[in-house]
Amino acid sequence: MNDVNRDLRLDGRTVWVTGAGKGLGRAMAVALSQAGAALAVTARTTGDLEQLASDLSGHGGKVLVAPCSVSDSTAVRSTVERIVDWAGRLDAVINCAGVSPHFTRSEKVTDDAWRQVMDVNLAGTFYCCREAGKVMLEQGGGSIVNVSSVHARTGFERIAAYAASKGGVEALTKSLAVEWADRGVRVNTLAPGYFRTDLSSGLLDSRWGERIVDGTPLGRVGEADELGGAAVFLASDASRFVTGTTVTVDGGWTAR
Structure with missing residues (x-):
């Protein structure tokens, strides 16, 4: 019989969280640290990461601050090398770095905004x-969690680029899961619905907010710390027979 509590622990594991400075990335980093993981945390700037590291270190967490823009492939490669130098291994990745800077009618989206x-x-x-996978394939195992969105599969106005990018993330996840499964690397998607963060607050506080809540059977948007359990599950041995799937945490949201 499996020990569920033991399987959900991440003691002795190294987990890399991108987009960890704020919002959902920060909340998942906290949950992973509480589960015992040593964390490498990435965002484009250092201030928020250093505050996170200070908060977690104060409770005994082991944290490496590794600023990086994930859109720079050379920087990503260097960051993974730095993590392995620091910890000796890389057991899980939470790919949470993402942007949604435009809420614009599709016919007005510029080439630069799309790119x-x-x-x-x-x-x-x-x-x-790719870079984390190289390490995990050599190790013989690991877990990659790509953060998507309910909008990968459910249409909504004015977010064409964001929705298309997240649909691509889910297709990428399925492809990698099939390709790497026989070498012990699991790849899954975590798809949040609407959570209150700095990124979403402007939308939720606008006239669209009421429509979003009305489409959520639980009658509210999520709080960032309510995503942590799903991240721990997918990073840990509790999900060792799960790959190529999408775990949706959205309060039952549907577009209306």
Whole structure:
């Protein structure tokens, strides 16, 4: 009989979280640290990461601050090398870095705006999977969790680039899961619905917020710390027979 509590622990594991400075990435990093993981945390700037490291270190967590833009493949490669130098291994990755800077009618989306979203959300996720995957394949195992969105599969206005990028993330996840399964590397997607973060607050506080809540059977948006359990599950041995799937945490949200 498996010990579920033991399987959910990450003691002795090294986990890399991108987009860890704020919002959902930060909340998942906290949950992973509480489960015993040594963390490498990445974002484009250092201030938020250093505050996170200070908070976690104060509770005994082991943290490496590794600023990096995931859209820069050379920087991603160097970051993975730095993590392995620091910890000796890399057991799990949470690819949470993402942007959604435009809430614009599709006919008004510029080429530059489209590329910005694709470079971070889709290309950046692939770069991180590729470089982390090299380490995990050599180790003989690991878990990659790509953060997608309910909008990968459910249409909504004014987010064409974001939705397309997240749909690409889910297709990428399925492909890598099949390709790497026989070498012990699992690849899954975690798809949040609407959570209150710095990224979403402007939308939720606008006229669209009521519509979003009305489409959520639980009658509210999520709080960031409510995503941590799903991240721990997918990173840990509790999900060792799960690959190529999408875990949706959205309060039952549907577009209305």
